[in-house]
Amino acid sequence: MRCIFHDRYSWEEDMKTAFKFLAAAAAFSMVGGAAYAQTLKIGASLPLTGGFSVSGQKHQEGYGLCVDLINERGGILGREVELVVSDNRSDNATAISQYERFINVDGVEAVFGTFSSRLSFPVASLLARNGMVHALPAGGALGIYTQGHENIYYFQPNAAEYVGASVSALINDLIPEAERPQTAAVVSADDFFANGVWAGLLGEQVIDAADNSLVADLAPGYLAEAGIEVVYSERWPEEGFSDWLNLANSIKRSNAEMIIGLTASAEEAVQLTRALATVQAEAKLVYFSQGTQAEFSEGTGASGDGVLVHTSWHKDAPFESILGGEPFSNADFVAAYQEAYGAVPDEDAAIPFAVCQGIEQAITGVGSTDNAAMGDWLSSRTPDEPVRTILGRFNWDERGLPVDKPFLMTQWNGGNLQFVYPTNEFEGVSPLVYPKNGF
Numbered sequence: 001m002r003c004i005f006h007d008r009y010s011w012e013e014d015m016k017t018a019f020k021f022l023a024a025a026a027a028f029s030m031v032g033g034a035a036y037a038q039t040l041k042i043g044a045s046l047p048l049t050g051g052f053s054v055s056g057q058k059h060q061e062g063y064g065l066c067v068d069l070i071n072e073r074g075g076i077l078g079r080e081v082e083l084v085v086s087d088n089r090s091d092n093a094t095a096i097s098q099y100e101r102f103i104n105v106d107g108v109e110a111v112f113g114t115f116s117s118r119l120s121f122p123v124a125s126l127l128a129r130n131g132m133v134h135a136l137p138a139g140g141a142l143g144i145y146t147q148g149h150e151n152i153y154y155f156q157p158n159a160a161e162y163v164g165a166s167v168s169a170l171i172n173d174l175i176p177e178a179e180r181p182q183t184a185a186v187v188s189a190d191d192f193f194a195n196g197v198w199a200g201l202l203g204e205q206v207i208d209a210a211d212n213s214l215v216a217d218l219a220p221g222y223l224a225e226a227g228i229e230v231v232y233s234e235r236w237p238e239e240g241f242s243d244w245l246n247l248a249n250s251i252k253r254s255n256a257e258m259i260i261g262l263t264a265s266a267e268e269a270v271q272l273t274r275a276l277a278t279v280q281a282e283a284k285l286v287y288f289s290q291g292t293q294a295e296f297s298e299g300t301g302a303s304g305d306g307v308l309v310h311t312s313w314h315k316d317a318p319f320e321s322i323l324g325g326e327p328f329s330n331a332d333f334v335a336a337y338q339e340a341y342g343a344v345p346d347e348d349a350a351i352p353f354a355v356c357q358g359i360e361q362a363i364t365g366v367g368s369t370d371n372a373a374m375g376d377w378l379s380s381r382t383p384d385e386p387v388r389t390i391l392g393r394f395n396w397d398e399r400g401l402p403v404d405k406p407f408l409m410t411q412w413n414g415g416n417l418q419f420v421y422p423t424n425e426f427e428g429v430s431p432l433v434y435p436k437n438g439f
Contacts, residue, residue: 039082040075040369042067042359043102044112047119050090051239054266054295055115058348059137060085063112065340065349066323066356073324076363084108088119095119096126103130109369112355115348116264117141117160117192118238124149133371133378135358137351141192142206145399146215151375153396155355155389156312157405160196161206163310164222166407167287170308170421171226174432181257181284184223185232187247187272188262195235197262197289202230231256238264244275252281259283263290270299277303284435293346297415305414306436310407313350313391314419316428317408321388323357325364333390346417354389361387 044063047056067083075081084106088095095114102108111127113136114120120139127134128149135153136144140160145152158165171180186201188194199206203221205214223230232254234247251259259276263269269291276286277300287308290296297304321328333353337345362374378387379396383403386393395403409421411433418430 038080040077040079040110040363041082041084041106041108042110042112043084043086043099043106043108045086045088045095045098045102045114045119045123047090047095047115048085048087050088051267052090052116052119052265054293055138055348056087056090058293058346059115059352061337061341062137062345062349062352063356065337066353066360068340069336070324070356070360073326076360077367088114090116090119092119092122096122099123099126103132110359110363110371110374111135112352112359113137113139113155117144117196118264120144121192124152128152131371133359133362133374135355137355138193141196142215143192143196143208145401146208147210149400151371151378152400153358153378153394154401155351155358155391155394157402157407159401160193161200161216161218163197163289163407164200166310166409166421167201167308168222168226169406170409170432171228171285174421174423175285175434179434180226181228183231183254183256184228184258184260185251185254185256185283186223186230186260186262187232187234187236187251189241189264189268190235190238191262191264194262194264194289198235201260202233228258241268244271245278248272248275248279248281251276252279257283258285258287261286261288263288266290266293266296267299269296273300273304273307282436286436291412292410292417293348294343297412297417300412304412306433307412308420309410309412309417311347311410311417312407313347313354314408314410314417315344316419317392317426319390319392321354321357321390322361324360328357328390330390350390354391354394357389358387358394 046059047053063083067081071080086098088098111132115138117139120136121144124134124144133151137155142159142161188198200218201221201223203219203224206216208215261272269288291309292311315334319330362377363369365377366373381387381395386395397403410417411420413433420430420432423429
């Protein structure tokens with residue numbers, strides 16, 4: 001993604017002054033004759049246990065770190081922020097009931113989104129009915145954004161259906177035409193997000209499950225546009241799948257030059273990688289939709305080397321942002337996270353941190369926690385006056401999807417997740433290893 005910083009200094013000074021003014025004003029404000037509540041409650045239902053627990057726990061860390069740093073800077077509008085987190089156990093019904101409780105019992109004034117499209121889809125309807133701003137850290141299925149919900153904002157580069165554009169661009173830009181893979185095996189979890197990436201790669205139609213209307217026709221698909229023939233495709237059940245070795249053997253028998261694994265979680269990416277290594281299934285190029293987490297490298301070792309994964313964030317991308325009215329860089333985030341948790345962050349912590357930044361900027365931008373006003377403010381962002389986060393700049397279209405934000409492409413090599421594409425945007429880009437080691 002291209003970052004333009006020509007207006008950074010004047011904009012930051014204006015925001016710094018605004019934050020200080022609003023914080024001071026809020027400290028002395030009276031609402032209906034009573035002072036503002038001492039704390040500003042924000043609720044987040046997260047999958048801290050269950051199938052999405054690895055990502056859910058890191059989302060809690062990202063939200064928690066952001067709130068802690070905001071409070072160190074004086075809170076929001078002079079009020080200390082209290083983060084209210086509940087474990088939805090990776091379950092839809094539980095997530096819905098927890099957001100209902102946040103709004104109707106706990107008295108939260110804003111919410112942070114949950115993890116995964118499967119959980120975010122039903123939560124989106126609930127939050128829309130209650131007039132809450134819905135900032136999503138994860139939930140890329142296009143169908144979430146075509147229901148007509150107001151005040152919904154996705155804090156990743158694009159919907160799942162369009163992830164394939166970044167994969168195709170990498171192939172076209174970095175691999176000489178005569179050396180590109182000609183065939184692909186595509187395997188996928190039967191999962192909201194994974195199915196979206198599948199639809200874009202294979203050129204399928206996206207249908208609204210509510211009324212069977214056409215959402216998007218993605219033909220011919222990103223693989224066909226790149227001249228790659230799909231010679232094997234298979235989906236596994238959303239939950240309880242364990243037949244990884246048979247799946248890996250089927251991939252091997254296809255002799256595909258590219259392997260695409262659209263997993264629902266990092267844990268599934270580990271299982272698929274291990275199975276491919278066990279049966280010695282090799283390919284020129286391997287791309288997974290999940291696997292940026294350190295747990296992937298720890299669980300796969302050398303067999304994970306060469307695997308490509310798209311991402312919304314990388315520590316070497318020099319995005320500049322705002323936190324508490326002050327400049328806050330990607331390097332600042334990495335240092336703060338390491339101090340708090342003793343590890344290098346990955347995108348599962350960075351994305352929710354960015355969501356928190358967006359909500360803070362919206363509340364400060366309107367001077368209140370009126371969610372309708374916050375939504376108007378977020379919807380009015382432009383490329384020159386965006387929300388500024390550690391994921392870069394954000395402004396959204398009428399559906400709630402970011403405008404002009406391609407994904408970053410990364411590759412595991414030697415236990416390091418290296419930033420490999422695009423090559424002309426930032427420093428710190430590593431060369432693509434191709435063909436994959438072992439092919």
